Amino acid sequence: MQTFRTEIENPIVEKDIIDLANKIQLFNNGKIDEEKFRSLRLARGIYGQRQEGVQMIRIKLPYGKVKSNQLRRISDVSDEYSRGRLHITTRQDIQIHYVDIQRTPELWAQLDQDDITIREACGNTVRNVTASELAGVDVDEPFDVSPYADAIFRYFLRNPISQEMGRKFKVSFSSSDSDTGLSYMHDLGFIAKIENGERGFKVMIGGGLGSQPREADELYSFISTDKIIPLMEGVVRVFDRYGERKSRAKARLKFLIKDIGLDAFKALVDQEQKAIEFKSVAIDADAYVTSKPVEINEIPQVTIKDQKAFETWKSTNLIPQKQDGYVAIGIKVLLGDFYTDKARLLADLVENYAAGEIRLSLRQNIIIPFVKRELVPFFYTELEKLGFANVGYNKAVDITACPGTDTCNLGIASSTGIADELERVIKAEYPQYLEKDDLVIKISGCMNACGQHNMANIGFQGMSVRTPDKLVAPALQVLLGGGNLGDGKGVFADKVVKVPSKRGPEALRRILDDFETNANGKSFFDYYKVTGERYFYDLLNDLQDVTNLTQDDFIDWGTSEEYVKEIGIGECAGVVIDLIATLFYESEEKIENAKESFDNNVYSHAIYHAYSSMVNSAKALLIADNKRTNTHAGIISQFDELFVESGKLDLGTAFSELIYQINKNAPTKDFASKYIENANQFLAKVRAFREEESKLDQ
Incomplete structure (x- = not known):
């Protein structure tokens, strides 16, 4: 140890x-x-x-x-x-x-030591619960969504129903109808609403990005706050049981809903209600520890050296706050990267002069809430010392990019290198875009869309191109026309052209020049709706020509070495290739977990651990028989067909009858005890069967 x-x-x-x-x-x-x-x-x-x-x-x-x-x-x-x-x-x-x-x-x-976790930050789990970065200070919010996001996070952390799903599960909370939490691209999205004086949420389900983006469906126009945890538990249980597990490309919730339809999915969620212990979970928002600004007795006096720069910064980086006398400050963090020496000084600054916290944004930036208006000049000078006073927070010049080929196994082309270059082009050639907030540019190093490129007004996706003589160069798919419409609605960008990476800046120049000349005051989103994909294809088409590449085109942005296409194994939600012995070992472990939860009187967890053990044990025999195991539901039906109905294994009942007790019984102490024993006996039987089969094979 x-x-x-x-x-x-x-x-x-x-x-x-x-x-x-x-x-x-x-x-x-x-x-x-x-x-x-x-x-x-x-x-x-x-x-x-x-x-x-x-x-x-x-x-x-x-x-x-x-x-x-x-x-x-x-x-x-x-x-x-x-x-x-x-x-x-x-x-x-x-x-x-x-x-x-x-x-x-x-x-x-x-x-x-400071209550920070890495648990379930990756893998086939409920990922980090995101929310509008201005939650609690947003001038448009009907209420602060932070306590509800916090409750969801805590309820599903280490919850057995969400430890080994077919793929990841993403949840967001939006403070208002502006949908700054981007509910339309999440597995489950909650938008704050008030109806008849009661707090609640509009619920969106089944959204996602990646190579096949899908806009979320409306699951409920309104549910009260005490229903969000039971609802999500039902949704996660159904996804765990019926979600694809073999084909990584089809293993997200959006594909399950697309395949069976929203009504059928709702029916499956309803079937789970008996298994859910708490039909209502009240979330005491008043007990949530909210941010409180420190008391400032004296305003530090500072001298602003460049008044014009200060005024520009104020126009782009100050955010109104609903609390009187306070503003939030947006810090534009280039590519989302900053260093620990600056982080410590920032921590001291907000502890001594704000509310002792920062918020990280969905666009890879930092927000400081609860800054007294009188302290704005002081904050500017302090942030300037840290290199954190760049103008253009959440504006066109503020480009989002994933790490790409810097560190990610899946990266095909450099996203950080091209993002750095595009920001340079905008600052130098289009300074008016430092203050435009209706143009969103995002970049991903591959199709998995960690940089959210396919929801941007202008998006770039890392790819590669092959010349007629079979040389490979880094490339960018140019996507146009995406956008957030608010209240759970969004539009995904069209794939317009694919250009060698070194032509990315020229593609951006042509797009912006055309927009500046012809938009007549429209936003880029509205201008693209009028012009369309074909118009921009014609505008950019000649940039796709790979017959005239220069040596420089074979060197990606941010590097001096010749490009080599290297794609590793994607891990963020990779499918696990299980060995039979490992599965049996896991089944034992899950039964031990079930007993531990039972001893702690958490019967719903005990039951789910036992369920997982039985699925694992059945899966072991199916894999030994070279059968596909795409979903939990498929494992259960196949096991009945191949082993129970054929008479190879006598369980005294159908396996489906045995295991589906889980959604036909309330999670009581008696049922939990019986169900754990069922799992123990089932493991013993399938293990004995496997040992006998192995002897016959020798």
């Missing part, structure tokens, strides 16, 4: 960390299959990098809220275990890179 240098106060976290250390040791000793180990570490926020032998650690920060002490702790961890750089993601997380996996348990223990 590994010894940690700091004491872990939370026994649940301590068990998690010790378990991770033990699993790393088992993997090192060849006792755990590599693919299974990948699944395990991903669910603990540990993601393989493009560079061999090091990992990216994703730190889960619900709705992007980071207190000063937490920012200092993250900085300390980055300095000790990484390289002192922090990367803000489009899901309000912080990532640190180049970490030795052997040190990750110790790193986690350090983070826990």
Whole structure:
């Protein structure tokens, strides 16, 4: 067992960390299959990098809220275990890179000292719960969504129903009808509403980006706040059971809803209601610890050296706040990267002069809430010292980009390099765009859309092109016309042309020049609706020609080396290739987890662990028989057909009858006890059957 240098106060976290250390040791000793180990570490926020032998650690920060002490702790961890750089993601997380996996348990223990987790930041789990970055201060919000996002985060963290789904599950909360939480592109999105004086949410379901973006459906126009946790539990249970598991390309909730239809999906959720222990979960928003500004007795006096620069910054980076006398400050963080020396000074600044916290935004920026209006000049001078006074927060010049080929296994072309160049072009050639907030530019290094390129007005996706003589160069798919319409509606961008990466700036110039000349005051979104895909195809078509590439075209942005297309194994929601012995081992582990939950009187968790054990055990026999195991429901029906109905295995009843007791009974103590025993007996029977079959094969 590994010894940690700091004491872990939370026994649940301590068990998690010790378990991770033990699993790393088992993997090192060849006792755990590599693919299974990948699944395990991903669910603990540990993601393989493009560079061999090091990992990216994703730190889960619900709705992007980071207190000063937490920012200092993250900085300390980055300095000790990484390289002192922090990367803000489009899901309000912080990532640190180049970490030795052997040190990750110790790193986690350090983070826990300030109540920070990496649990379920990656993998086939409920990911970080995101929210409008202005939640709590938004002038348009009917109420603060932060307590509800926090409740969802806490309820589903370590919840057995969401540990090993077919793929990831993403949830967002929007403060108002502006839908700044982007509900239309989430598996489950909640938009704050008030009806008849009651707080609640409009619920959107089944949205997603990636290579096949899908706009979310409206599940409910309004549900009260006490219904959001039971609803999400039903949705996650159905996704876990019926969601695709074999084909990674079809394993998101959006494909399940598309295949069976929204009404059929709702019916499945209704069938789960008996299994859900709490039909109503009241969330006490008044008990939530909200941000409170510190008391300022004296306003520091400062001298502004460049008044014009200060006025421009105020026009682009100050955000109105609903609390009288306060504003929020937006910090434009280039590519979402900043360093620990600046982070610590920022933590001190907000602790002493604001509310002791920052918020991370969906556009990879930082927001400081609760700045007294009289302190704005002081904050400007302090932020200027830190290099955090760049103008253009959330404006056209503020380009979102994923890490791309810098560190990601899936990156095809550099997203950070081209983003840096495009920002330079806009600043130098289109200075008027420093203040435009109706033009959104986003870049992803591959089709998986971590940079959210296909929801942008102007998007770029990393690709490659092949010349007639079979040389490969980095390229960019240009996408146009996406946008957020508000209240759960959105439009995804059209794929217009594919150009060599070095022509990306020229493509942007042509688009902006045409827009400037012909839009007549329309927003880019509205202008594109009038002109359309064909118009811009004709405008950009000649840039697609790969017969006349120069040597420079074979060198991607941000590098001096010739381009080589290298795509590793995608891990963010990778499908696990399970070995039979590993599955049986897992089934035992799940039964132990069920017994532990039972002893702690958490019967709903105990039942789900037992359910997972039975599915695992059935899956083991199906894999041994070379059968596909696409979904939990498919595993159950196939097992009945191949082993029970054929008479190979006598369970005394159909396997489906045995296992589907889960959604026909309330999660009582008696049922939990009986169901755990069913799982134990089932594991013993399938294991004995497998041993007999193995003997016959010898």
